[in-house]
Amino acid sequence: MQKELLSGNEAVARGAYEAGITFASAYPGTPSTEILENISKYKEDIHCQWGSNEKTALEEALGASFTGARSIVAMKHVGLNVAADPLFSASYIGTTGGFIIVSADDPGMHSSQNEQDNRNYAIAAKIPVLEPSDSQEAKEFVIEGIKISEEYNTPVMLRMTTRVDHSKSSVELGKRAATPEIEYKKDAVKRMLLPARARVKHVEVEKRQKKLKEFSTKFKYNYIIKGNSKIGVVASGISFQYARDVFKDAWFLKISMPYPFPEKLFLEFAKNVDKIYIIEENDPIIENFARLAAPEKEIIGKDLFPLNGEMMPDVILSTLGKKDLTPKFDISTLPIRPPSLCAGCPHTATFYNLNLQKVYVTGDIGCYTLGGLPPLNAMDTCVCMGASITVGFGIEKALEKAGKKIKQAAIIGDSTFFHSGITGLNDIIYNKGRSTVIILDNSITAMTGHQDNPGTGKTLMQEETQKIDIAKLIKNGLELKHTYEVDGYDVKAIKELLKRELERDEPSVIVVKRPCALLFKKAQWSPMQVDAEKCIKCNLCLKLGCPAITTKNEKAFIVEDLCTGCTVCSQVCPVDAIKFTDKHGFHIHDTSIQEYLIGGKK
Amino acid sequence: MKSIIICGVGGQGVLTASNLLSDVLLEAGFNVKKSEVHGMSQRGGDVIATIKYDEKEVLSPLPSINNTDYILSFEKLEALRNINYLSENGVIMVNDFVWEPLTVASGFAKYPEDIIENLKKYANELIIIPATKIARELGNSRATNVVLIGVLASNMDINKKTWTDIIKKKVPPKFIDLNLKAFEKGYNYNK
Numbered sequence: 001m002q003k004e005l006l007s008g009n010e011a012v013a014r015g016a017y018e019a020g021i022t023f024a025s026a027y028p029g030t031p032s033t034e035i036l037e038n039i040s041k042y043k044e045d046i047h048c049q050w051g052s053n054e055k056t057a058l059e060e061a062l063g064a065s066f067t068g069a070r071s072i073v074a075m076k077h078v079g080l081n082v083a084a085d086p087l088f089s090a091s092y093i094g095t096t097g098g099f100i101i102v103s104a105d106d107p108g109m110h111s112s113q114n115e116q117d118n119r120n121y122a123i124a125a126k127i128p129v130l131e132p133s134d135s136q137e138a139k140e141f142v143i144e145g146i147k148i149s150e151e152y153n154t155p156v157m158l159r160m161t162t163r164v165d166h167s168k169s170s171v172e173l174g175k176r177a178a179t180p181e182i183e184y185k186k187d188a189v190k191r192m193l194l195p196a197r198a199r200v201k202h203v204e205v206e207k208r209q210k211k212l213k214e215f216s217t218k219f220k221y222n223y224i225i226k227g228n229s230k231i232g233v234v235a236s237g238i239s240f241q242y243a244r245d246v247f248k249d250a251w252f253l254k255i256s257m258p259y260p261f262p263e264k265l266f267l268e269f270a271k272n273v274d275k276i277y278i279i280e281e282n283d284p285i286i287e288n289f290a291r292l293a294a295p296e297k298e299i300i301g302k303d304l305f306p307l308n309g310e311m312m313p314d315v316i317l318s319t320l321g322k323k324d325l326t327p328k329f330d331i332s333t334l335p336i337r338p339p340s341l342c343a344g345c346p347h348t349a350t351f352y353n354l355n356l357q358k359v360y361v362t363g364d365i366g367c368y369t370l371g372g373l374p375p376l377n378a379m380d381t382c383v384c385m386g387a388s389i390t391v392g393f394g395i396e397k398a399l400e401k402a403g404k405k406i407k408q409a410a411i412i413g414d415s416t417f418f419h420s421g422i423t424g425l426n427d428i429i430y431n432k433g434r435s436t437v438i439i440l441d442n443s444i445t446a447m448t449g450h451q452d453n454p455g456t457g458k459t460l461m462q463e464e465t466q467k468i469d470i471a472k473l474i475k476n477g478l479e480l481k482h483t484y485e486v487d488g489y490d491v492k493a494i495k496e497l498l499k500r501e502l503e504r505d506e507p508s509v510i511v512v513k514r515p516c517a518l519l520f521k522k523a524q525w526s527p528m529q530v531d532a533e534k535c536i537k538c539n540l541c542l543k544l545g546c547p548a549i550t551t552k553n554e555k556a557f558i559v560e561d562l563c564t565g566c567t568v569c570s571q572v573c574p575v576d577a578i579k580f581t582d583k584h585g586f587h588i589h590d591t592s593i594q595e596y597l598i599g600g601k602k
Numbered sequence: 603m604k605s606i607i608i609c610g611v612g613g614q615g616v617l618t619a620s621n622l623l624s625d626v627l628l629e630a631g632f633n634v635k636k637s638e639v640h641g642m643s644q645r646g647g648d649v650i651a652t653i654k655y656d657e658k659e660v661l662s663p664l665p666s667i668n669n670t671d672y673i674l675s676f677e678k679l680e681a682l683r684n685i686n687y688l689s690e691n692g693v694i695m696v697n698d699f700v701w702e703p704l705t706v707a708s709g710f711a712k713y714p715e716d717i718i719e720n721l722k723k724y725a726n727e728l729i730i731i732p733a734t735k736i737a738r739e740l741g742n743s744r745a746t747n748v749v750l751i752g753v754l755a756s757n758m759d760i761n762k763k764t765w766t767d768i769i770k771k772k773v774p775p776k777f778i779d780l781n782l783k784a785f786e787k788g789y790n791y792n793k
């Protein structure tokens with residue numbers, strides 16, 4: 001059997017291939033993004049696409065299931081908040097082709113704004129959930145999930161976590177299953193949810209869940225490992241691996257399907273031990289079911305172990321008082337290395353200007369959120385995707401009612417605008433707002449590792465497609481009169497446009513255009529340098545937070561290897577001390593941006 | 603069970619190096635698990651990857667405090683940042699290279715001067731390699747990671763051919779020559 005080291009995400013993609021899936025969709029989000037990126041390697045067999053957001057992606061995958069096609073949709077945990085509406089309906093309607101919903105949770109919040117446990121969604125929506133502990137299981141659970149989905153007429157949630165997504169372990173590769181026949185058969189009774197039908201459906205869903213509870217006890221991936229003591233450990237997901245590293249002699253109950261809970265299996269397990277530890281990340285899901293099933297048993301769970309963060313071996317050991325984690329060296333004294341906007345980032349000049357003009361900025365999620373950190377400090381709120389426009393509008397209207405007004409703007413990226421920004425803009429126009437909305441269009445979804453989106457002209461399968469032009473959409477579609485475009489590297493133009501539009505008593509949109517600096521080949525860039533003779537130590541260029549600018553003998557100094565020659569620092573220098581070196585000859589600044597502007601070539 | 607931490611700054615090739623190492627270990631017949639955290643690392647933040655391997659089954663892929671056998675650091679400050687993971691008998695291999703964090707460049711913090719002394723204090727063995735300099739001399743600073751992999755290889759008990767075979771298999775054809783040279787330089791550095 002061929003074996004390969006795969007990350008959990010690569011393994012899910014492989015599972016999709018082997019399970020005979022033919023439709024896959026997603027909206028990117030760490031730690032889930034690589035699932036669809038890897039599925040796209042099987043594009044001969046699986047149609048795959050990015051949705052504008054998680055809701056559209058889930059609905060599209062559900063539609064695919066209606067035809068009998070096996071389908072999968074992937075998202076990060078907060079994405080399921082966006083897709084929650086169709087999730088609940090999908091549970092009542094059920095499936096035709098097998099349908100997997102991947103939720104990538106993020107215990108420890110490596111790259112998220114909260115630590116929600118999406119197994120709660122599976123319970124609330126009444127669909128089964130599978131939790132793999134390594135890449136091999138990640139692959140197998142896609143295949144098993146498809147079987148369960150088809151047999152029990154239900155979507156199946158695959159709950160991944162960052163460590164399972166991004167850890168590599170070896171996986172045995174199998175063959176692709178035969179794909180079922182794909183044909184759309186009319187079935188309005190099944191698929192048209194109306195109150196009268198939904199009442200019937202709800203009864204069916206409860207019956208289904210009862211059957212699935214029986215299945216869960218027989219499911220071969222829920223199993224007991226015999227031990228040499230009277231201690232029992234129940235664990236799921238990556239915590240199962242962590243716990244096995246710690247509890248050497250204990251009995252184990254490995255839970256791969258926490259809901260519906262394998263109650264009978266648990267009770268059989270519990271007979272063998274006196275004391276049970278439940279090791280799971282985030283919420284006490286398994287624990288609550290276990291306590292209900294065996295109220296008389298001594299169970300230790302979230303009363304002792306933390307509800308937040310990861311349950312890694314060191315955490316389990318120190319919680320049990322078995323390992324002292326006092327560091328031998330105090331690393332809190334070391335300078336931190338926070339992420340920053342890249343050298344030559346097209347977002348920098350906009351934030352620099354917002355900071356100088358002391359604007360209150362409602363922000364959003366993307367690379368540009370880093371513009372809220374020092375030294376740019378140009379962001380006041382960051383709530384969730386799309387909220388920059390709406391939260392800002394709420395602030396504006398509440399102040400207006402009180403007879404007040406502040407200098408405020410909303411800032412949002414191109415992908416985030418397509419995701420959920422446009423609805424907020426409708427609200428502003430409809431409700432007679434006067435907001436200034438800045439859309440940072442770098443022609444890519446950069447934060448999550450450069451995915452295409454409706455504005456880039458390319459699909460996930462790398463086919464050329466129509467580019468949706470944001471400025472045209474707003475100007476011609478929403479007929480918003482004050483829609484302007486500006487070059488992200490033009491400090492002065494941005495400054496003047498901002499000044500004018502912030503004063504305006506009507507809504508306006510400024511689309512800042514310039515492709516992400518990482519889309520260009522690094523080796524070709526011609527860097528700039530500071531003429532130390534001319535530099536007057538005003539430190540204005542250092543306020544850009546460009547990682548290529550540092551100091552040498554108190555004067556600004558540019559690290560050639562990092563500089564992209566974007567010229568933004570030279571534009572803010574009051575004494576014209578920053579000039580191009582003659583190296584390489586390729587100027588990122590000179591690349592034609594015509595194609596990115598209204599009426600341009602493409 | 604052995605565990606290795608590879609750390610550095612986003613963009614230095616830490617993840618590529620850790621993939622190379624895991625492939626070598628798998629090829630050498632070990633059970634291997636690797637863990638890494640993506641996210642904001644691409645924007646100049648610190649990056650860490652952990653590899654654990656054993657003849658027996660490997661369970662948790664994560665490093666634990668005072669329990670890591672090797673630390674391979676692409677930058678000096680990052681070696682110190684991960685020092686608490688090192689076991690008593692641990693070996694540190696560090697690139698003699700400073701990459702100032704933005705917090706230092708903009709004057710909010712100072713780059714520590716006593717890194718090497720501190721590393722010496724806690725490491726059973728400390729190897730300092732001018733890997734970036736070596737890579738530049740070979741014509742491309744991007745080969746730094748493979749110079750360092752060479753140093754690690756010379757400290758591990760795995761057939762040299764396994765390493766070079768994996769490099770030939772995994773590196774784009776254009777760069778195989780450069781990478782083999784870089785590996786050789788690293789492999790022979792400590793001899």
Ligand SMILES: Cc1ncc(C[n+]2csc(CCOP(=O)(O)OP(=O)(O)O)c2C)c(N)n1
Pocket residue numbers: 027028029030076078079082365366367368385412413414415416417440442444445446447448
């Ligand atoms: C609901 C939700 N889905 C996905 C994400 C992950 N995510 C964070 S930022 C982002 C996209 C940012 O792209 P864009 O708005 O174009 O800004 P850029 O990073 O390119 O500057 C995504 C997908 C999230 N935080 N929340």
Ligand code: SF4
Pocket residue numbers: 340341342343344345346347367368442446447516517518645
């Ligand atoms: S990846 Fe692109 S958009 Fe993100 S910080 Fe870097 S240059 Fe800016």
Ligand code: SF4
Pocket residue numbers: 343344527528544546547548549558562563564565566567568569570
């Ligand atoms: S030109 Fe200036 S602002 Fe642009 S990347 Fe180089 S140093 Fe940074």
